[in-house]
Amino acid sequence: MENGMPQQITDAGRLSEQYPNSVGEIQDRSYRCRQEPGLMTVHGHSTTRRAWGKGPPDSRSDVIDFVRSSYLGLDNHPAIVAGAIEAIEAHRSLHWPRGRTRLNFDLLEELEELLAEIFRARIRVFSSGMLANLSAMLVLASGQLTGGKKPVVVFDQYAHISLAYQKPVVAEGTRMATIAHNDIDALERMCREYPVVAYVCDGVYSVGGCSPIMKLRQLQERYGLFLYIDDAHGISIFGHQGEGFARSQFPQALGDRTIIAASLAKGFGASGGVLMLGAADHEALFRRNSIPYALSMAPNLAAVGAALGSCKIHCSAELGQRQRRLAQRIDLFDRRIATAEQGNSLPTRTITIGSEANAVAIARELLDCGFYTLVKLCPAVGRGSAGIRLRITAQHELRDIEQLCDSTLKQIVKTTGKPYPLR
Ligand SMILES: Cc1ncc(COP(=O)(O)O)c(C=O)c1O
Numbered sequence: 001m002e003n004g005m006p007q008q009i010t011d012a013g014r015l016s017e018q019y020p021n022s023v024g025e026i027q028d029r030s031y032r033c034r035q036e037p038g039l040m041t042v043h044g045h046s047t048t049r050r051a052w053g054k055g056p057p058d059s060r061s062d063v064i065d066f067v068r069s070s071y072l073g074l075d076n077h078p079a080i081v082a083g084a085i086e087a088i089e090a091h092r093s094l095h096w097p098r099g100r101t102r103l104n105f106d107l108l109e110e111l112e113e114l115l116a117e118i119f120r121a122r123i124r125v126f127s128s129g130m131l132a133n134l135s136a137m138l139v140l141a142s143g144q145l146t147g148g149k150k151p152v153v154v155f156d157q158y159a160h161i162s163l164a165y166q167k168p169v170v171a172e173g174t175r176m177a178t179i180a181h182n183d184i185d186a187l188e189r190m191c192r193e194y195p196v197v198a199y200v201c202d203g204v205y206s207v208g209g210c211s212p213i214m215k216l217r218q219l220q221e222r223y224g225l226f227l228y229i230d231d232a233h234g235i236s237i238f239g240h241q242g243e244g245f246a247r248s249q250f251p252q253a254l255g256d257r258t259i260i261a262a263s264l265a266k267g268f269g270a271s272g273g274v275l276m277l278g279a280a281d282h283e284a285l286f287r288r289n290s291i292p293y294a295l296s297m298a299p300n301l302a303a304v305g306a307a308l309g310s311c312k313i314h315c316s317a318e319l320g321q322r323q324r325r326l327a328q329r330i331d332l333f334d335r336r337i338a339t340a341e342q343g344n345s346l347p348t349r350t351i352t353i354g355s356e357a358n359a360v361a362i363a364r365e366l367l368d369c370g371f372y373t374l375v376k377l378c379p380a381v382g383r384g385s386a387g388i389r390l391r392i393t394a395q396h397e398l399r400d401i402e403q404l405c406d407s408t409l410k411q412i413v414k415t416t417g418k419p420y421p422l423r
Contacts, residue, residue: 064400065372066390069206071237071347072322073395074269080309083270087305100298101287107304114311118241121254121276122283125307126292127299129232129263130162132273135292136228136259137166140198141173144285145259146226150174151198154190157181158207159200160230184215191223203231203246203260207376208341208348208389210234213249220257227258236267237323237347242314247276254278269313270306272299325394329401333392336405338421350376350387351408354422358415359386365411371404 074080087107088094096103108125115123126132143150152175155164170176175194179186191197199219204210211229219225234245246260254260256279264272277283286293299307313319326347334342339349353359356377363375366388374389388408392401412420 063367063370063372064396064404066392066396066404067372067374068393069233069266069391070269070395071233071267071326071391071393072269072319073393074236074267074310074313074322077269077309077313079312080269080306083305083307083309083312084302085305087301087308091301093301095297095300099295101294104298105301105304107301107308108298111304111307111311114308114315115274118311118314119235119243119247119260119274119276120252121247121260121278122280124275124277124283124286124293125264125299125304126273126275127297127303128271129230129261129265129273131292131296132261132263132275133160133162133230134166135286135290136261136275137163137170137200138173139285139290140200140226140228141170141176143174143196144289145282146196146198149196151196151226152177152190152194153198153200154179154187156199156201156211158202158205160202160206160232163200163202163228163230182209182212184212184219187216187225188219188223191219191225196226197223198226198228200228201230202233203229203244204234204346206233206348208346208350209344210245210346213246217250224257228261229258230261232261232263232266233346233348234267235262236269236314236319237326240320242267242319242323256282264303264307264310268307268310270310271303272307322394326392329392329394329396329398332398332401333390333405336402337408347392348389349392350389351412351420352385352387352422353412353416354384354386355416356383356386359388361415362408362411363388365415366404366407369407369411371407373404373408 068075091105096105112123112125115125126135139145141150141153150173153170155167155176155178157178158181167176167178177190187199199216201211203213216225216227220227229246231244231246236242236244238245239248244260244262250258254276258278259282260276262274264270264274275286277286327345330345330347333349337351339351341349353362359375359377363373366373376387376389378385390404409420412422416422
């Protein structure tokens with residue numbers, strides 16, 4: 001990684017050894033990369049080389065990636081890649097330059113029908129999770145989802161930026177508030193004070209942790225609270241068919257006071273975004289009145305084909321195998337390094353370091369040792385709250401996790417002069 005020299009990165013592609021696939025040749029997760037000067041951003045280029053190991057520990061030739069949110073390791077699954085190629089070949093086109101209210105590929109309809117079965121909801125697909133959220137916030141603020149009465153829209157402090165970004169627009173349309181993370185008491189007070197309240201949060205947070213869905217449901221039953229839950233990091237990794245952390249905690253019928261949003265580009269392994277809707281009139285609203293839905297490009301055919309490939313995996317026994325593999329790896333990590341997230345069965349872990357300079361130094365050392373991790377800097381919480389953030393996936397080998405833990409603990413001592421946990 002020194003001097004911007006290309007380096008080979010391998011993202012633990014060995015899962016395919018155990019899960020034979022439909023297109024024969026297995027693709028690995030190696031790619032050439034270049035590090036941006038002064039940043040830890042890596043630009044990679046996929047190769048077709050098959051890499052089954054990361055070489056001798058000190059060879060510096062391979063890097064194991066702990067930054068991607070591909071929790072089940074589906075993003076380079078042969079069935080998903082094949083789905084994208086087949087869709088393009090079938091239609092000989094990437095997309096039709098026409099709003100989807102006028103003209104749609106038949107495959108898009110097929111995808112929405114399959115996703116409706118997986119998520120047990122009415123489904124609208126978007127070209128990204130960001131666009132799904134963009135589409136929904138304006139409609140929510142308008143009151144059209146809450147019987148024509150404008151709700152007070154309450155954001156969790158940690159709601160994803162694709163939601164928080166729209167606070168000014170929401171505030172222009174209705175009353176808006178932000179409450180502390182998972183502050184159910186504050187939310188209940190709002191429910192008592194205002195006749196119509198909508199709460200906007202993530203199901204599983206990208207920064208770690210999750211929403212107390214059952215408590216939110218209790219507020220919904222008691223006060224009619226409307227819930228908008230972005231479960232981008234919760235789908236696929238939970239539920240019999242990968243319906244997700246949030247959806248699996250709701251009854252068969254989602255009802256008319258809940259919308260669950262998600263990105264198809266994380267655990268799902270494809271590309272695009274979805275809204276899971278429980279009411280026919282809500283679906284009609286998005287079909288007719290949502291500008292980002294109607295007038296921005298629908299997911300392109302490669303994305304649609306990839307998502308169709310992922311649906312097949314979601315409806316097969318392989319999904320459960322991968323979910324169990326992920327759980328096993330999270331458990332192994334938790335037995336090696338204690339974090340605030342220990343035991344929560346979610347794939348994100350943050351190792352608290354404190355000093356920003358130390359966190360950056362440790363991440364750099366880890367990269368040199370062959371582990372690509374994220375530095376978590378949190379200006380909102382204040383200085384001295386930095387850490388090393390990791391995304392554990394089903395595609396990591398157990399020994400990748402063990403070596404990462406050993407190297408991290410060693411680098412912490414080397415950099416700070418103290419053993420973990422730092423006090
Ligand atoms: C919680 C959450 N919601 C939405 C998005 C946006 O999804 P997409 O990348 O599909 O636009 C992200 C992406 O990081 C996310 O973490």
